Amino acid sequence: MNDIALVTGARGGIGRALVARLQARHLRVAVVGREASTLSEVPAQAHIVADTTSPEGAAEALQACTARLGAAPSFLAHAVGSTLIAPLHRTRAEAAREILRVNLESSLWTLQAFLSALGGAPGTAVFVSSVVARIGVANHEAIAAAKGGVEALVRSAAATYAAQSVRINAVAPGMTETPMTAAMLKIPAMREGAAKQYPLAGVQSADEVAAVMDWLLSPESGRLTGQVLAVDGGFTSVRPLVR
Numbered sequence: 480m481n482d483i484a485l486v487t488g489a490r491g492g493i494g495r496a497l498v499a500r501l502q503a504r505h506l507r508v509a510v511v512g513r514e515a516s517t518l519s520e521v522p523a524q525a526h527i528v529a530d531t532t533s534p535e536g537a538a539e540a541l542q543a544c545t546a547r548l549g550a551a552p553s554f555l556a557h558a559v560g561s562t563l564i565a566p567l568h569r570t571r572a573e574a575a576r577e578i579l580r581v582n583l584e585s586s587l588w589t590l591q592a593f594l595s596a597l598g599g600a601p602g603t604a605v606f607v608s609s610v611v612a613r614i615g616v617a618n619h620e621a622i623a624a625a626k627g628g629v630e631a632l633v634r635s636a637a638a639t640y641a642a643q644s645v646r647i648n649a650v651a652p653g654m655t656e657t658p659m660t661a662a663m664l665k666i667p668a669m670r671e672g673a674a675k676q677y678p679l680a681g682v683q684s685a686d687e688v689a690a691v692m693d694w695l696l697s698p699e700s701g702r703l704t705g706q707v708l709a710v711d712g713g714f715t716s717v718r719p720l721v722r
Contacts, residue, residue, distance in 0.1 A: 481553045483552040483554065484509070484555070485510075485544050485554070486498050486511065487512075487531050488607075489521050490518055491685075497689040497692050507525075509525035509527055510527065511527045515528045525548055529543065531585045531592075533588060544596075552602075553600070553603065554696050555604040555605070556605050556692055557605070557606045559582075560582050562622050564622075567621070582622065583628040586632055590632065594645065603647075603695075604646070606648075607650055607692075608629050610651055612630055613630075634707075638705060650688060650692055654682050656683065676714060678719040687710065691710050
């Protein structure tokens, strides 16, 4: 395995934090995003403008990484994502399709392109699911379906490619302080209410999620594949003590 990592969704909170951690481990990082202006703000060895929600865009990202850094990446972190909070009966078809496209289809095509680029060599990949795929949370039907698909993809691909020494895992974050959640968390009542749901009180930082993703990409997690680690302050496994 080489020292090249590809991080998609790198301009988001979790992606940006992960890039910094990977570079601290002396990996060369290629970052992928759809807008050159915002992507350029992320320090990296290569900046690739591509839309990984299509098979052509995902393949383009891998090809560009290989061309610019001299080899296909051995490490992949797919942090592309969006969310939708709405009951299903009020969810427009086009909104649901967009959630599936951005979250599930981008994961599918990016993993396909990564595996093709590896060409039979070992590799390690990590994806981003959500607590809403692991426990029922009201008004999250579309995003829960999309992230549930990501988790199924991770498990199946991990089984298929284990013999090739490719490890594929995911994290499932709870409420996290990122640009995506900023509008909601800036309302004091919303922040307080969200924090109270978690046994480990408070809203976690993007770097706390990135730390687990970094570990899943490191040799220290070498015996893990097909796993989805809940980074959620205990939300999906224990109930907080009511005071």
